[in-house]
Amino acid sequence: MVKVTANDLIEEFKLEILAGEEGIYRLISTSDISRPGIEIAGYFNFYPAKRLQLLGRTELTFLQHLQSHEKEERMQKLCTYDTPGIVITRGMDAPQELLDAAEKVGVPILRSQIPTTRLSSSITTYLESQLAPTTAVHGVLVDIYGIGVLITGNSGVGKSETALDLVRRGHRLVADDSVEIRQDTEGTLIGRSPELIQHLLEIRGLGIINVMTLFGAGAVRPFKRIVLCVNLELWDQKKAYDRLGLEEEKMKIIDSEITKLTVPVRPGRNLAVIIEVAAMNFRLKRLGFDAAQEFSQRLSTVIEEGDHDDLQ
Missing domain, CATH: 3.40.1390.20 (HprK N-terminal domain-like)
Known part of the structure; x- marks a missing residue:
């Protein structure tokens, strides 16, 4: 403290x-x-x-x-x-x-x-x-289209490699490995990197790289408000993953809750693109456009029309 x-x-x-x-x-x-x-x-x-x-x-x-x-x-x-x-x-x-x-x-x-x-x-x-209350979370924080995305998951699941791919796609790294989080007010979480590892990424097999030196000052930022958490986990054949996006899971950090998405990891999945799209979709939801809800309404309309035709 x-x-x-x-x-x-x-x-x-x-x-x-x-x-x-x-x-x-x-x-x-x-x-x-x-x-x-x-x-x-x-x-x-x-x-x-x-x-x-x-x-x-x-x-x-x-x-x-x-x-x-x-x-x-x-x-x-x-x-x-x-x-x-x-x-x-x-x-x-x-x-x-x-x-x-x-x-x-x-x-x-x-x-x-x-x-x-x-x-x-x-x-x-x-x-x-x-x-302000503070804590530290094991993960990676990236600014994607203005959305502060906290990427979490077990060690070795591919968080840093995904962050590197996101930086190459034009997004900005805030912190890797350890994210220091401060709650300014209830509902407002600000994440930053510990000074010792600021601008650094650890890539297994490659070592530690300096993102600002490699990609320029525009590839990093000192802090960012966290509004979305993407949790990476190894694909479990027995687990039923959300396929529509109607259910919204929450993650509590200090006294604040943020939206949490669980993304299964397996060969062939482009995690950087998936997380990028997740941030874009989250942004659309905040603007009032929810693709999952829209699909659900369309489906309900089709079912209702089918029942009406059957009655006739």
Whole structure:
């Protein structure tokens, strides 16, 4: 699991450290950000201390109108051992009471020149990306006509060879062997390659090849949203495979479900073409054109007409 600290925010957003430097490695556990205006007004009953706190012009201007002892009391309550950090926006000066309270418990006080709303949005987006649930799947991820297709199957079934054939047909490789998957939101899965094996394909008997070097920068991409899984398995004579495409199987990754197709592998089958067509057909279904449903309706119409002729 990726861990985010105040120090990561300092590096990402070029923040200035005003106090509490010893606490810059405190973990940030949530992407939610709090603007503690009501707390500065004195109400701490439901203070979300574990969130990153953001102080803008509104909060700091209100703080100036408080009595000295009120400032000290509320800044001490604002800075807890659970608070991962407090960020001051617009380059404003931090109250001395806040700096003193932060030094006592080691809460990092950071400052940015960026306006409050824009900084809040940027930090939230960054934290959601970094703290999103992640997993790794053994397989190959390819961008086929804009559709992110995850190819899975047992070792040696031909996933990498199929991916190589797809790249030769003009599609783009994202990851081979291991696909790192991040769930940005429920239903949205983003796949990428581990940095160590980025752009590489392992072909048995040939070894490791660099797809970008061989086929150019247009043959790879750094990440892709996954919407379809094609599982390759050796042909089983006893198994009944779907021949119409009316049944839609689902595969669950983290908390999201994607469509899964099972394609049997045997000599003579061009897997690259089959997967390419599967992606094109999936795209058509999303646009409202379902060949299997259309055939089923035609068949029902023919049967109904036949029954009607028999009655006559």
